[in-house]
Amino acid sequence: xxxxxxxxxxxxxxxxxxxxxxxxxxHADGTPTNLRxxxxxxxxxxIRAAVRLAQLADAGGLxxxxxxxxxxxxxxxxxxxxxxxxxxxANGTEGxxxxxxxxxxxxxxxxxxxxxxxxxxxxVGADEAIVAVGATARHELKAVHAALAERRHARVDRVALxxxxxxxxxxxxxxxxxxxxxxxxxxxxxxxxPRPFERGVRGRPTLVQNVETLAxxxxxxxxxxxxxxxxxxxxxxxxxxxTLVGAVRSPGVYELAIGTPLREVVxxxxxxxxxxSAVLAGGYFGSWIPADDAARIALTDADLRTVGASLGARTxxxxxxxxxxxxxxxxxxxxxxxxxxxxxxxxxxxxxAVSGALERLARRQGDDERxxxxxxxxxxxxxxxxxxxxxxxxxxxRQVFAHEFELHAxxxxxxxxxxxxxLPERRRR
Amino acid sequence: MSKRLRLNxxxxxxHGLCAELFPERIRLDEWGYPxxxxxxxxxxxxxxxxxxxxxxxxxALTLLEVEERQRVR
Amino acid sequence: xxxxxxxGPSAYWYLTRGTGTVAxxxxxxTTLLGIAGTQRWSTARLSRSxxxxxHRSLTLLAIVFVGVHVLTTVAxxxxxxxxxxxxxxxxxxxxxxxxGLGAVAFDLLLAVTIxxxxxxxxxLRVWRGVHWLAYATWPIxxxxxxxxxxxxRSGWLELLALASLAAVALAAGWRVFTAYxxxxxxxxxxxxxxxxxxLALLGWYRSGPLRSGWASHSGTxxxxxxxxxxx
Numbered sequence: 001x002x003x004x005x006x007x008x009x010x011x012x013x014x015x016x017x018x019x020x021x022x023x024x025x026x027h028a029d030g031t032p033t034n035l036r037x038x039x040x041x042x043x044x045x046x047i048r049a050a051v052r053l054a055q056l057a058d059a060g061g062l063x064x065x066x067x068x069x070x071x072x073x074x075x076x077x078x079x080x081x082x083x084x085x086x087x088x089x090a091n092g093t094e095g096x097x098x099x100x101x102x103x104x105x106x107x108x109x110x111x112x113x114x115x116x117x118x119x120x121x122x123x124v125g126a127d128e129a130i131v132a133v134g135a136t137a138r139h140e141l142k143a144v145h146a147a148l149a150e151r152r153h154a155r156v157d158r159v160a161l162x163x164x165x166x167x168x169x170x171x172x173x174x175x176x177x178x179x180x181x182x183x184x185x186x187x188x189x190x191x192x193x194p195r196p197f198e199r200g201v202r203g204r205p206t207l208v209q210n211v212e213t214l215a216x217x218x219x220x221x222x223x224x225x226x227x228x229x230x231x232x233x234x235x236x237x238x239x240x241x242x243t244l245v246g247a248v249r250s251p252g253v254y255e256l257a258i259g260t261p262l263r264e265v266v267x268x269x270x271x272x273x274x275x276x277s278a279v280l281a282g283g284y285f286g287s288w289i290p291a292d293d294a295a296r297i298a299l300t301d302a303d304l305r306t307v308g309a310s311l312g313a314r315t316x317x318x319x320x321x322x323x324x325x326x327x328x329x330x331x332x333x334x335x336x337x338x339x340x341x342x343x344x345x346x347x348x349x350x351x352x353a354v355s356g357a358l359e360r361l362a363r364r365q366g367d368d369e370r371x372x373x374x375x376x377x378x379x380x381x382x383x384x385x386x387x388x389x390x391x392x393x394x395x396x397x398r399q400v401f402a403h404e405f406e407l408h409a410x411x412x413x414x415x416x417x418x419x420x421x422x423l424p425e426r427r428r429r
Numbered sequence: 430m431s432k433r434l435r436l437n438x439x440x441x442x443x444h445g446l447c448a449e450l451f452p453e454r455i456r457l458d459e460w461g462y463p464x465x466x467x468x469x470x471x472x473x474x475x476x477x478x479x480x481x482x483x484x485x486x487x488x489a490l491t492l493l494e495v496e497e498r499q500r501v502r
Numbered sequence: 503x504x505x506x507x508x509x510g511p512s513a514y515w516y517l518t519r520g521t522g523t524v525a526x527x528x529x530x531x532t533t534l535l536g537i538a539g540t541q542r543w544s545t546a547r548l549s550r551s552x553x554x555x556x557h558r559s560l561t562l563l564a565i566v567f568v569g570v571h572v573l574t575t576v577a578x579x580x581x582x583x584x585x586x587x588x589x590x591x592x593x594x595x596x597x598x599x600x601x602g603l604g605a606v607a608f609d610l611l612l613a614v615t616i617x618x619x620x621x622x623x624x625x626l627r628v629w630r631g632v633h634w635l636a637y638a639t640w641p642i643x644x645x646x647x648x649x650x651x652x653x654x655r656s657g658w659l660e661l662l663a664l665a666s667l668a669a670v671a672l673a674a675g676w677r678v679f680t681a682y683x684x685x686x687x688x689x690x691x692x693x694x695x696x697x698x699x700x701l702a703l704l705g706w707y708r709s710g711p712l713r714s715g716w717a718s719h720s721g722t723x724x725x726x727x728x729x730x731x732x733x
Contacts, residue, residue: 191437344438345462377458383439440626444542449551484551486539488626 015223019231020255021239022215026108032143035150038111042222045115047158049221050122054080057217060225061237066091066210067283067313069301072217075207079197080124082205088121088129088159089182089201090114092140092211093166095173096283097422098315101241102211104253106133106140109215110147114161116214119221121159124207128160131211132178134168141165170284170339174384175208177341188341189384212241232258236300240311244269246318246420247276260299265316277321278400280421282312284332285389287396288325308396323417325401326408329394330355330362335423336390347387350378354394367409372398431469432492434478438462440489447490451481469495514578519651521571523659526647528564529611530666532557533640537673541680561615568608581726597721600649607643610635640670644703648711649720671700 016024025033025041033041049056058073079086090113094102105113117129131148133141144163151157164182171177172187179200181187200206209217216238220228229237236258242265245251249270256265262279266272279294280286287309289297297303304310319325337351354375357368375395378387398405404414434454443461453474454466470478475492482490535557544550572588575581581596589609591602617624617632648663675696679689710716718727 189439191439345441345443345460346438346458349460349462377464381438381462381464383437444550446551446554449549483622484554486554488622 015227016219017230019239019257021219021231022105022112022212022241023108023255025112030108032107032147033109033111035111035147035154035156038109042112042115042219045119045156045218046221047119047122050119053119053123053217053221056220056225060220060228061235062213062216062220062228063236063238064210065212065216065240065314067096067285067311069311072209072213075197075209076120076123079205079207082198084204086124086126086205086207087201088117088124088126089178089196089206089208090117090129090131090211090214091173091175091178091208092131092133092137092144093168093173093178094134094137095168095170096313096315097170097424098245098280098283098317099243099313101243101253101314103134103137103140104241105211105215106137107143110144111151112215112218113211114144114147114151114157115218116209116211116216117161118157118159119217120207120209120214124205126159126207128162130182130201131161131163132166132182133163135165136168170336171341171384171386174386176384178208179206188343189386191383233300233302235302240299240314242299243315244318245315245422247273247320248318249273256299258300262294262297262299262316265299266318272318273320275321276318277323278319278325280315280317280319281309283315284313284336284393284421285385286310286312286315287392288319288400290400291321308399317421319420320417322415323420324414325397325404326358326413327362327416328419328421329397329401330358331419331423332421333358333390333394336386336393340386341384344382344387346378346381347383350374350381351387351390354378354390358394361405361408364408364411364413367405431471431495432475432478433467433469433495434465434482435467435491435493436463436465437489437491440487442487442489444486446484446486447481450484451477453477455481465490512578512580514574515580517574518571518578521567521574522647522651523662525564525567525571526643526666527662528560528567529640529643530670532560532564533636533670534673535560536636537677540677558618561611561618565611565615568611572608582723595721595723596726597650600646600720603642603649604646607639607646610639610642614639637674641703648707651711667700667703671696 020026025038027033054073054076056073057076058071062072063069064072064075092102092106092113094100114131117131121127121129131144133144135141141163148161148163151161166172166178166181167187169187171189172181174189175196176190176192177187179196180190182201196206196208198205200208216228232238238258239255240258241253241255243251243253244265248266249272251269254265254268256268276291276294278291279289281289281294281304287307289304289307289309293307297307299311301311319328333351333355337355340347340351342348354371357371357374361367375391379391380388382388407414441462443457443463445457445461445463447463447465448455448457451474454468454470456464458464478492482488482492535553538544539550539554539557542550544553548556572585575583576585576588581594583594583596583601587594587601587605589605591605591609592598594601613632614636617629621629644663644667647659651659675692678692678695710719718724
C-alpha cells in the first residue's frame with residue numbers, strides 16, 4: 001500500500017494560515033497525531049521536492065532551530081556536495097533542562113519531524129536517517145516508535161528511518177558529541193575540523209538537524225518559501241517554538257512568530273504571576289535581560305543581540321523579583337561545571353573555580369576577586385562551546401544582578417525566594 | 430606564507446613541554462594548561478614552533494598555514 | 503680469521519664487550535627516562551623538555567654504540583658472526599638463540615626510534631603502538647648480554663646488570679602501579695610482578711650463565727670452546 005492511495009484528492013491540503021503551523025495538526029489532549037490524520041491534514045511528503053530542498057530552504061530563509069541558527073539551505077548543500085554517501089541525524093535529544101520544545105514536537109506531531117528527516121535524507125542523497133531522542137523521554141520515544149511503525153506498514157518512506165534512545169546530557173546533544181556516541185564512542189564533543197557535515201557517523205558526511213528545523217522543512221517542501229515567509233520577519237522568517245518557565249501563569253511550549261514582542265509572548269502564556277526582575281533568554285548558555293529591557297524587545301536574534309542575548313535554546317525563564325539572582329546563578333553555574341565533558345583542562349578547572357567562587361558568594365562568605373579573571377581565562381579555550389556558554393551566562397548575571405552581587409559581597413541578600421530555574425533530577429556518573 | 434599554531438584542547442593534557450620550548454608564544458595558565466597565541470609566526474620563530482609541536486607527548490599542537498580558515502564553531 | 507684469533511683476545515673483542523656494556527647502560531638510562539616522562543617527573547634543573555631531549559639523545563647514542571658493537575663483533579673473526587646476524591635473528595652458528603635476541607632487540611630499537619623521529623608525520627596512534635615495544639626491547643637486550651657475553655661471570659658486569667635490572671623493575675613497577683586500575687587486586691598484582699619477574703630472571707641467571715658449561719649449553723660452536731680457557 002503506497003502513500004499515494006492514502007491521500008484523498010478531494011480534500012485540499014491547505015497550508016496553515018498564520019499560527020500555529022508546526023502544531024497545527026496537534027491534538028489538544030496531547031496524544032500524538034497518527035499517520036492517517038497527518039496525511040489528511042498535509043498530504044504525502046513531497047519527495048519530488050526533495051531535490052530542490054536546499055534552494056527552497058534558502059529562498060525561505062530557514063535557519064536551524066537547534067540554537068546555532070545556521071542557514072539550513074547552506075548546510076543541506078554542503079552535505080550534498082560531499083563525495084561519500086551522507087547520513088542524516090535528527091537531533092531531538094534536547095539536553096537543555098529548561099527546554100521542552102523538541103519533546104513537544106516529537107510527542108504531538110512526530111510525523112512532521114519524520115517527514116522532514118525523510119525529505120532531508122532524499123535531498124542529500126542519504127539512505128538512512130537516525131532519529132535521536134533522549135533516553136529519559138519515554139513518552140516521546142513511544143510516540144516516535146509508534147509513528148515509525150505506522151510509516152513502515154504504509155511504506156511511506158524510501159529511506160530507512162531508525163530511532164535511537166540517546167543520552168540526554170547537556171553536552172551529549174552537541175553535534176559532534178552525538179555523532180561520537182552514534183559511532184559507539186562517548187557522548188562527548190570531538191575536535192573539529194572535520195565537522196560532521198564532512199566526516200561524521202561511520203566516517204560519512206552527516207547532516208545533523210534539530211527536529212524543529214526538520215518539521216519546518218516538511219512544511220516548507222509542501223507549501224513553498226513564499227508561504228513560509230508569511231510569518232516572522234524579513235531577516236528571520238518563520239515560527240519558533242519557545243519554552244516559557246518561571247513566573248508565568250501557564251509555563252510551557254508555545255509556537256510564536258519570530259518578531260513577536262516579548263510582552264506579547266508573556267501575555268500568551270497567561271501573563272506574569274508576580275513582578276519579575278529579569279528574564280533568562282536562550283537557556284543556560286544564554287544571557288540575562290533586565291525586566292525593563294525585556295518589556296520592549298521582540299523575539300528576534302537581532303533585537304535580542306541589542307541587549308547582549310540571543311534566541312539560543314529558545315527558552316525564556318522569568319525570574320520573580322523575590323528570587324535572588326545570585327543564588328540562582330550559583331546553582332546553575334555549579335550544574336554547568338558538573339556537566340563539563342571533562343576533556344579540556346581550562347573548562348574543568350576554570351568552571352570549577354568559577355562555580356566555587358559563586359557558591360561562596362551565594363553563602364555570603366565573601367567575594368572572590370579572581371572571578372572575572374577566571375571567566376576571561378576559560379573563554380574560548382575549550383574543545384566545544386560549553387565553557388563559552390557558561391561564561392556568557394555568569395557574565396550577564398554579574399552585570400544584570402550587579403546590585404545583588406554587591407549585597408552578597410557585603411554579607412547580605414536581597415531575599416532568597418524559591419528556586420525557579422529547572423534542573424534535571426537525574427544523577428550523573 | 431607564514432604559519433600559525435593551533436591547539437587541540439581535547440587532546441591536550443597539560444604536560445607543559447610546549448610552553449618550556451616556546452615561551453614567546455605559549456604560556457601556561459594557573460592550572461598548567463597552555464594559552465597559545467594563534468597569530469601568524471615570523472620566520473625566525475618557526476623553528477621553535479616546530480620543536481614545540483614535536484615535543485608534545487600527545488601531539489596536541491599543530492602548525493598550520495595561515496591560509497587555512499579557522500572554522501567557526 | 504680464526505688463526506689470527508687463536509693468538510689471544512683481540513682488540514675487537516674488548517671493544518665488542520665494552521660497547522655492548524655501554525649500550526646496555528644507555529638503554530637502561532633511556533628506559534628510565536622514558537618511564538619518568540610518563541609519570542610527569544621532573545626537577546627544577548631537569549625540566550620535562552630537557553628530560554625528553556635527553557631520552558631522545560641517549561637512545562640515538564645507544565644506537566651508535568650498538569652499531570660499533572656489531573661492527574667490532576663482525577670484524578673480530580673469532581666467532582662466525584656476519585653483519586646479517588645483527589638484524590636477522592637466530593641464523594648464526596654462534597649461540598644462535600642468545601645472539602639472535604640481540605638482533606631482535608636491535609630491530610625493536612630501530613623501529614621504536616625511527617617511528618619516534620617521524621612521529622609528527624605518523625600520528626599519535628601509530629607512534630604509541632610501536633613505542634610500547636620499548637618495554638620488550640630492554641629485557642631482551644639484557645638477556646642477550648647475559649646469554650652471549652663471556653663476561654657473564656665477571657663481577658663488574660654482574661653488578662651493572664643487577665643494578666640496571668633493579669632500576670628498570672622499580673621504574674616499571676611504579677609505572678604500572680600508578681597508571682592502571684586502582685583497585686587492590688590490580689595493584690597487588692603489579693607489585694607482585696615487579697618482584698617476581700626480576701627474581702625469575704635472576705633464577706635463570708644463576709642456573710644458566712653462572713653455571714659452568716654455559717658456553718657449550720648456549721650454543722658456542724665446539725671448535726671455539728677449546729679457546730675459551732684463555733679468556
